[in-house]
């Protein structure tokens with residue numbers, strides 16, 4: 001399958017000339033999908049309020065995945081949450097970026113031996129920048145955000161392309177964890193409650 005089959009690509013040949021301009025514009029107006037996991041959820045409001053103020057970077061939390069391009073994974077992820085993360089990530093449009101903070105998404109953190117915490121998040125969705133710490137200080141999170149802005153400008157933040165190109169591998173890992181057909185089974189589970 002060629003790179004553009006079945007996708008509206010933002011890197012079509014005719015737009016290549018404008019790519020540096022697009023990248024600059026993307027890094028200056030990152031909208032965050034408002035999906036908090038783990039303890040980091042409580043660290044988000046201070047980042048957006050008067051003391052640290054992420055809005056000066058053009059960032060804004062947004063409840064709709066379709067309108068957001070940055071996914072913050074803010075702490076430990078359970079398999080149940082991971083299903084929602086994967087579905088939300090796939091609903092976001094390209095180009096999209098993932099920033100994980102806290103040690104839990106990197107290696108399970110203090111829950112390294114828990115049966116119910118995903119130990120290595122980037123086996124299931126691609127991470128562009130990860131910040132260690134338990135919990136990282138807001139300054140560290142802002143450092144991570146500046147790093148992802150730098151990577152967007154240079155084109156190094158390419159997780160969305162890796163997900164597309166290596167979809168079989170990600171899909172295999174997801175199926176190994178949840179069992180094949182998990183999307184359909186999960187959708188049916190909720191029908192009983194309607």
Ligand code: SF4
Nearest residue numbers: 038039075076102134
């Ligand atoms: S890294 Fe620490 S603060 Fe973050 S989710 Fe894990 S236990 Fe909580």
